[in-house]
Amino acid sequence: MDPDPGGNLYDTATFKACLLTVAFSSLYFYKTGKQEIPFKPPTPVPDTVVVTVIKAKPPAKKKKTIYLTFDDGPNKGTRNVKRIITAGQLPVTLFVIGEHVYGSNYQSSIYDSVSRDTLFEIANHSFTHAFENKYRQFYENPDSAVKDFARCADSLNLRTNIIRTPGRNIWRTDSSRKTDIKSSEATADSLYAHGFKAIGWDLEWHFNTDQRLVQSADDMLKEIDLAFANRQTNMPDHLVILAHDQIYSNSDDSCSLHTFIDQLKQRDSFEFNFISQYPGVGKP
Numbered sequence: 099m100d101p102d103p104g105g106n107l108y109d110t111a112t113f114k115a116c117l118l119t120v121a122f123s124s125l126y127f128y129k130t131g132k133q134e135i136p137f138k139p140p141t142p143v144p145d146t147v148v149v150t151v152i153k154a155k156p157p158a159k160k161k162k163t164i165y166l167t168f169d170d171g172p173n174k175g176t177r178n179v180k181r182i183i184t185a186g187q188l189p190v191t192l193f194v195i196g197e198h199v200y201g202s203n204y205q206s207s208i209y210d211s212v213s214r215d216t217l218f219e220i221a222n223h224s225f226t227h228a229f230e231n232k233y234r235q236f237y238e239n240p241d242s243a244v245k246d247f248a249r250c251a252d253s254l255n256l257r258t259n260i261i262r263t264p265g266r267n268i269w270r271t272d273s274s275r276k277t278d279i280k281s282s283e284a285t286a287d288s289l290y291a292h293g294f295k296a297i298g299w300d301l302e303w304h305f306n307t308d309q310r311l312v313q314s315a316d317d318m319l320k321e322i323d324l325a326f327a328n329r330q331t332n333m334p335d336h337l338v339i340l341a342h343d344q345i346y347s348n349s350d351d352s353c354s355l356h357t358f359i360d361q362l363k364q365r366d367s368f369e370f371n372f373i374s375q376y377p378g379v380g381k382p
């Protein structure tokens with residue numbers, strides 16, 4: 099029996115080939131003097147860190163909002179008010195009296211004109227202006243006061259529920275409740291309960307018995323600054339100005355209105371809006 103069926107290992111062709119390879123390799127390195135180059139890892143290149151310094155912009159200063167409102171129109175000053183507001187291109191709110199719209203052809207036509215103008219927002223100043231200035235009688239009876247505002251809204255087909263109470267600085271919104279004369283409180287509450295939002299004013303541009311303005315445009319600017327600085331407005335950073343339509347039929351006083359609006363617009367810290375955008379008024 100052959101004890102090694104695979105034959106002698108040293109006789110195989112594979113073994114012989116390996117032996118020859120080792121021999122030739124040794125001879126090559128011996129003759130060339132070359133040595134195997136040891137593995138050398140690549141030198142790491144340091145990362146370049148580019149730092150870009152972005153300067154944070156200072157936060158934009160919040161603007162203060164001014165709501166310019168005119169009561170008692172349509173009246174003899176409406177045409178001038180419209181001309182001046184159109185030149186100034188700022189939004190204003192007109193609190194109109196229902197009776198005045200039907201007072202004359204001029205009043206009807208100027209009312210139509212401002213109603214169609216996107217710079218003017220129309221709101222409700224009652225139908226009869228407290229039974230033609232009978233304030234005590236008007237505010238003693240909540241039901242008839244509510245009916246008077248509803249009559250104005252219906253007859254003019256007003257889409258707003260925003261009102262200004264004649265002769266009284268009353269606030270009734272979702273966030274304000276103030277009454278200047280206590281005896282008017284029941285009527286003010288009743289108006290609010292019937293869905294009306296009453297907007298008073300923070301600053302009035304007064305007029306005297308000759309129907310002339312009391313403050314100059316500069317005086318008004320100073321009063322605005324003081325009211326904001328002393329936080330005397332109904333809502334911080336919001337200021338409602340009451341002006342009266344009829345006063346601006348006078349050319350000097352309409353010039354004052356023009357100057358006032360120019361000066362207001364030069365202030366970067368102010369923006370202007372309709373009274374429907376006042377906080378707490380909500381959707382009509």
Ligand SMILES: [Zn+2]
Pocket residue numbers: 169170223227264265
């Ligand atoms: Zn009025």
